[in-house]
Structure formats: structure tokens, C-alpha cells
Amino acid sequence: MIFSDFGMDTASLAGSLESKLAAVRGAGFSQVVISAADVVGHPAGIDAGVHAIRDSGLTITGLEALRDFEGLDGQMHAYKVDVAKSMLVVCSRIGGRVLVVEASKSTHATTAADRIVRDLRMLAMLAIPLGIRIAFKGVSWSRTVKDFAVAGDLVFRANCPNLGLAIDAFDVLAARIPLDDLDAIDPEQICLVQLSDYMWQEIRNREEEASTATHFRVFPGEGAHSDGLADFVTKLDAIGYLGEYSFDVYNDDYLQMPPQAVAARARRAAEWLGETVLRRALPVPNMERLARGAGRAPAR
Numbered sequence: 001m002i003f004s005d006f007g008m009d010t011a012s013l014a015g016s017l018e019s020k021l022a023a024v025r026g027a028g029f030s031q032v033v034i035s036a037a038d039v040v041g042h043p044a045g046i047d048a049g050v051h052a053i054r055d056s057g058l059t060i061t062g063l064e065a066l067r068d069f070e071g072l073d074g075q076m077h078a079y080k081v082d083v084a085k086s087m088l089v090v091c092s093r094i095g096g097r098v099l100v101v102e103a104s105k106s107t108h109a110t111t112a113a114d115r116i117v118r119d120l121r122m123l124a125m126l127a128i129p130l131g132i133r134i135a136f137k138g139v140s141w142s143r144t145v146k147d148f149a150v151a152g153d154l155v156f157r158a159n160c161p162n163l164g165l166a167i168d169a170f171d172v173l174a175a176r177i178p179l180d181d182l183d184a185i186d187p188e189q190i191c192l193v194q195l196s197d198y199m200w201q202e203i204r205n206r207e208e209e210a211s212t213a214t215h216f217r218v219f220p221g222e223g224a225h226s227d228g229l230a231d232f233v234t235k236l237d238a239i240g241y242l243g244e245y246s247f248d249v250y251n252d253d254y255l256q257m258p259p260q261a262v263a264a265r266a267r268r269a270a271e272w273l274g275e276t277v278l279r280r281a282l283p284v285p286n287m288e289r290l291a292r293g294a295g296r297a298p299a300r
Helices: 017-026 036-040 046-054 074-093 113-130 148-158 169-174 179-184 206-215 226-239 259-277 287-293
Strands: 006-009 031-035 059-067 098-102 133-137 163-168 190-195 245-247
Touching: 006 059, 006 259, 017 036, 017 046, 017 259, 031 036, 036 046, 036 059, 036 074, 046 074, 059 074, 059 190, 074 098, 074 113, 098 113, 098 163, 098 190, 113 133, 113 148, 113 163, 133 148, 133 190, 148 163, 148 179, 163 169, 169 190, 169 206, 169 226, 179 226, 190 226, 226 259, 245 259
Parallel strands: 006 031, 006 245, 031 059, 059 098, 098 133, 133 163, 163 190, 190 245
Antiparallel strands: none
């Protein structure tokens, strides 16, 4: 089985870039999100990293992540613009379609909405010539934008065709954001949905949330919030989201395991979500033609 709408992030895996890509493809995924450090940190140089990605046979969903970009002044702003330009070039070289941008956690960033909108618009304009979409993600412990609802409002105000949202299930579950808030989001505005779970029933403070997010995530179906995660994915399906899902799982234990073993866990998560939660049938030849012949809409 090849998963057409689920993918993985290389940051979830240990080993060389080549071994990560092979593990992702071997587990049946057709797409991958590349962690920038994996390509620019290739021991044989960035050209070798680009070639490994281009030759992998995988669709490159995007590159992550540009952090602490918006709301800065003076030299800090100029510095981050240079960083953004470099990451956009890398994203383009690997064939990426999306650059993930996480809301700033910098104490130097302003929370003024007009300034954030200005910076997001500028970043989107830089990405247009390269054919790249900017996926802006609210982060609950961010200084500037704490959830997808606020991020969606800022993206709407920026009004750029290639500027959209990345929505992370972990942030939604950990912050207990009402799923009805998704009703205000245009599904066409969502560039990417990132999926993960965690083991504890509740997170007691921001420090624990940040630590869990960066060190203790698990795959969907492995954690304590399977019902909430299923409701989240079902809600996205109900509002008409038809884009990609990526397993964005940062776990220190997984980085001590062979990448094939971790990718196999991701495969089980994709099977659970696709066949049980979304109830999507396995692809068969000429399904649309057969469905039309039967006088009904094709199954999803």
C-alpha cells in the first residue's frame, strides 16, 4: 500500500539523510517533509543532500522550519530576512512546495498584528518567484501567535495567494483548542497538517508543553489522546481539507532506534487514520469510473 496523503518528517528519524529517505519510502509513504538541518548538514555537502532528496523518488512536501521570523526590528529583522532567503533557496533546490514558518518565541518580537502581517506578506512575496507556499503555524508557547485561529486571521489580513497555514495537532490537543474553531478556517488556506500525539493525560504548564513538543511526541494511535486526534482529523475532513498530512513526531527515544522501525510505527498510524478514522478504502484501478457507472459519487 502506498500512502498518497500521509507523509513523514525526516526530523522524526535517526541516521543519515539517505537512510531516512529509504525508510520513509520503504514504509510505503510517497512524500516527505525535509528538516533543513538534514540537507544543509549532509557530510558530503549541500549538493549531495539535494541530489539524495531529488533521487529518492519521494514527493517533497516541504522544508521546515523557519523560526522567530516575524515582529523583529533593525539588524535582527535584516538577519532573519537573510535566513529566510537562504531557506527559500534550499526549499526550491530540493523541489519543496512549502516552507513551514513557526510563530516567533523571541522575547524581542513585537506582538503588534500590523507588524506581523507586514512581515508575513514580505516573506510570501519573496517566495512567489520560487513557486513556494508559506505555511505559517501558531505555537501555543509563542510570543506572537499562539494558535491556528489567530494565525488564520493574520494570514487573511496579509492577503497573499501563496500564504497559508500549517496546523499542528499537538498544539491543538495540548492547548485544548475547540475544534469548532476550525469552522472559521478556509480549507484552501491550509498548506499542511502535522500529526502527533503524546503520552500524558494533561500538560501542566508551558514549560512542560514545550518539552513534550520537542522531545516526547508519539505517533497517532500510540498516545493518550487517540479519540481527540481522531476527532481533529475527522473535523478537518468535514470542513473539506484535502491536502497532505505529515507525521511531525519529535521523540528522543525514536532517535535511538533504527529509522525503519520508526517508519513502521508511522505506517501503522497512517493505516489507523486512513482506514479506521477516515474510513478511506484502498485505491483500486478505475474507482471513479466504476463509481460513476454505479450512479454514485466515488468513495474517498
